[in-house]
Amino acid sequence: MRIVLFGPPGAGKGTQAHRLADRMDLALIATGDIFRANVANDTDLGREAKAYMSKGELVPDDVVVRMVLERLDEEDVHHGFILDGFPRTLPQAQALENALAERNRPLDAVLKFVIPDEVAVKRLAGRRTCRRCQRTYNVEFKPPRVEGVCDVCGGELHQREDDSEEMVRHRLEVYHQDTEPLDFYFWERGLLRQVEAEGTEDQVTERALKAISDLAEGD
Numbered sequence: 001m002r003i004v005l006f007g008p009p010g011a012g013k014g015t016q017a018h019r020l021a022d023r024m025d026l027a028l029i030a031t032g033d034i035f036r037a038n039v040a041n042d043t044d045l046g047r048e049a050k051a052y053m054s055k056g057e058l059v060p061d062d063v064v065v066r067m068v069l070e071r072l073d074e075e076d077v078h079h080g081f082i083l084d085g086f087p088r089t090l091p092q093a094q095a096l097e098n099a100l101a102e103r104n105r106p107l108d109a110v111l112k113f114v115i116p117d118e119v120a121v122k123r124l125a126g127r128r129t130c131r132r133c134q135r136t137y138n139v140e141f142k143p144p145r146v147e148g149v150c151d152v153c154g155g156e157l158h159q160r161e162d163d164s165e166e167m168v169r170h171r172l173e174v175y176h177q178d179t180e181p182l183d184f185y186f187w188e189r190g191l192l193r194q195v196e197a198e199g200t201e202d203q204v205t206e207r208a209l210k211a212i213s214d215l216a217e218g219d
């Protein structure tokens with residue numbers, strides 16, 4: 001299956017992307033994670049992306065699209081994927097649709113995670129992210145077993161630079177202005193389901209799986 005997750009920063013897309021990819025045995029493509037890995041490795045792509053990410057702005061479409069299209073041709077992606085954080089603009093959505101049509105591998109589902117902005121701000125204030133595998137924790141809702149250490153890979157946990165309250169509020173504005181209108185684009189294509197993203201991680205995963213199976217059955 002080919003599934004897109006979108007929603008505001010802090011909605012739990014990354015958390016659910018890992019859970020769904022594990023449960024459904026799908027490749028995971030997370031554009032924010034790919035950019036952060038490039039920033040950490042000080043690549044040309046990382047230096048370009050950092051200029052935008054550090055201000056809470058979107059990286060230009062041509063840069064993101066090129067990066068995602070290259071990833072779509074890697075072998076592990078052929079049998080299906082979860083896309084976390086892409087597309088975020090209309091040109092990105094159109095580029096994805098065209099690329100998948102050329103490859104005869106159309107999208108099966110687009111899940112929009114919905115939470116109030118104030119919940120997002122609270123979640124991101126407490127988020128800690130693994131430098132190595134990018135899994136996320138939360139000092140309040142999901143602390144790691146050992147403070148500062150990833151349960152899964154043992155990597156160091158840190159607070160993302162763009163998780164200050166001021167930056168989160170700006171990222172929310174960018175989301176509402178540039179990304180949220182995509183829901184109409186996907187709704188018109190019969191691909192969209194909204195997923196209530198408050199509640200426990202397990203509850204959200206079950207809602208997401210139900211939305212995917214409803215779409216697969218044509219409900």
Ligand code: AP5
Nearest residue numbers: 009010011012013014015031032053059085123127137138
């Ligand atoms: P990206 O990394 O994609 O960030 P984002 O979309 O802003 O989303 P977040 O990672 O902040 O939140 P999330 O929804 O994944 O939540 P999470 O699961 O971590 O993008 C970063 C930047 O990269 C962008 O600003 C942009 O500059 C650039 N970029 C990336 N893609 C781009 C694109 N396509 N085009 C242009 N630029 C692009 O959860 C958050 C917290 O909540 C965690 O602490 C978690 O433990 C906790 N939590 C999760 N679920 C629950 C729950 N059910 N209950 C309680 N707490 C929960």
